[in-house]
Amino acid sequence: MLKLSNLQFDFGNRDPLFSRVNLEFQAGEFALVCGPTGSGKSTFLRCLNGLSPHFTGGNLAGRIEIDSTDVTGWQPHQLADLVGFVNQQPEGAFVTDTVLEELVYGMEQLGVAETEMKSRLEKLAANLHLTELLDRELTELSGGQQQRVAIAAALSAGQRILVLDEPTSALDPKAAADIIALLHRLATEEGITVLLAEHRLERALPSVDSMVIVHGDGSVTKQLPTEAIREFRLVPPVVELSKRLGLTPPCLTAQDERLKTAVVPAFHASSIEQPKDFVGQAALQLDSISVRYGDSLAVDDVTLSVERGEVLALMGENGSGKTSLLWAIQGSGTRSGGTLTTPWGDTAPMTSEERLCVATLVPQKASDLLFLPTVSAELQDSDRFAKAPETTTASLFQRFAGRVDPSLHPRDLSAGQQLALVLAIQLAKGAGILLLDEPTRGLDYTAKRALAGIITELRDQGKAVIVATHDIEFAAQIATDVVVLESGRVKFAGTPAQVFSVNGLLASEVSQALQVDGLFSMEQLS
């Protein structure tokens, strides 16, 4: 179906991103493409539909064959009827306004006759459960629905190869699982070759046929998932867990029976605890906070409190009010009712500079906060603005991210480094409350572990940390307390053990795998 021979890609004079790549994909194969951030995964995928090098620049050498036709060097529009492509953010890639128009767009471009379009459209909409949505505006769909439309649009012209670059990164766990199940079905039932890039391997690993690893050192390999996972250093929690328990070959899914019968060593009652010195020292008290936008109530009567040294995980589906609540706590977001108390007073009437000393927020797109041309300029500007001694921010940054070339442009940093830089800048004024909105989006396992380390360190310093996240494994690793929101209301508030355990609201992978009472995170084993 798809054959790559001796493929090489480089951006001008630098070392090739990958070289001597020889891979073959069969019809109906579901391949998971992974690799550390910045390894060239996205470029590799974009080579398959011509966006690299035609849109990204760079030089491509070697040979790409689709169904024995040499398509090397073809433009994306020439490949449009062969390869469907789906992006991270569907809303940015939509060309039209309604679901129907979006689905027929590709067919219109390729000159498919109108009767043919109609029959294909019906089949596609039925197959991807979009029939009821056809007349809806794209902007009013949920993230999962949007991504389903994007997949349908990428297949509407009869493409047999589907390439997806982290399509689930903005979705909540349930919507993400639905998308993976859909892709699995397309591969097995329709015989479509699916190449999926995904950071959270645990989502896709159980259903894929093969694993392509873009190592970042120039090599790209393809193996069976069981074999690949043995050497790969970025492994999902279940694999790490089974390695820790001495199971070989490692288990790929939490449903593996071997995990349930494995001998579990003694474990701690919790993965992380509030330091003793800070117990009872309130940092933040919310009393029936509500946030209203026009007619809709985003946050409805939320009451909660956070002490110093506590890490609160704010969980809930997309649209449950997590982001609105964080902005309301920070003080610059809308707050329609309720009271907020911190040892330093209410944040709402403060100036934005005063807030930085109390509650500091890192938004979903952390890079929005960076605007200077080099890392060192950002660090110096931050010290000057915070009236802090020189290198205050720089030393924070170094502690968070290790050594980073200070002459780099902030946008050239990896997602993890950007996050570390923004964290260092936001903490330069010594705020006591840190608010993080979906910080693990786009981070690989190594970067997530580093972020968990930073959060633990801040906890030791007595900061109160609130993390809004979908990422159950991450939350289980770092939280001392959990609040689950639903439609703006507190659905559940309790300890991680209550929420993430086998019978909890959001059972973690580890809980599902071992089914041992009170064991929900790997951090407890040590």
Added chain:
Amino acid sequence: MRRLSEFAKAKVHPGSWWALGLSISILAGQSTNLWFVSSLIGLCVGLILVFRSTAPWARSLPFYLLLASIFVLTRIVFRVIFNGDPNSSDVALSLPHFNLPLGLGQQLSLFGSISWSTLSAATLDGLRLAAIILAVAMSNTLSNPRRLLKSTPAALYEVASAISVAINLAPQLIDSLQRVRRAKGLRGRNSGSSALTSIIIPALEDTLDRSLQLAASMDARGFGRTNRLSMRRQWTNRLVSLGSAIGLAIGAYLLVTASSPALPVVVLTLSLAGLILVIRLTSKRNLKSRFNRQKFGSADLAIFAVCAMSFALVMLLSNQMVGF
């Protein structure tokens, strides 16, 4: 209201709204009757209120109304400042009169008493512009620009797409600006000299990124695929289009200068026919097909009939020297 807007969306071709808007602006531009122009404005606003949908491009009426009133007010204010008429009999407003010497024996006269006729002429001028603005607003609000794009001939598709991407750029830029400004607030900065670098540059970067993403997505889905035309075909197309363009220019010149309207009308018709031919010919280059292309229906015919009738009426009235 919701039902009416859906009726308009389903039954009225976007081109018809533009035709109606165009005829209203022509009528407004030609009219010298205050009441007639005012009723045209009322018609536009009424149409918008009745047929508008809930889509983003349909929410701009307050903005257009503001723009229109600014035009009317500036017209009146300018007349009051510069067109004082000391000898008029029907004084509406008596203001002190100033003479500013401009040198070389010239002087600029400011304020003074203003007559009713000056005021009403200024109001009429302003209202005419306002009517044109609101006519455009009406067409723009009631017809989705992207749906109009679907009805353009295939030869103009690339140009039309560029326009539609450009139309989308503005709201995106505003969205990015708001997000970056909020982010800047998070860093404790409110305003200052660094506004250019700290807000506009990230917002532009963001908008540019998104536009590139859109372009990549369009390309990946087949936008820009063409059939190859033979060299002879290409040259014929080029010659005919050049000829028609020159013909249009000559025709327009003749229309202004020639004493008899016969020749320019013939030249203009021929050139227009040439242009239409070229568009048809180059459309063959495109292999695009359209799904559910909107066809002209009875509602559109009715709109065109109204346009034609109003033109006829206006011609009739102006021949009889009745101020309309």
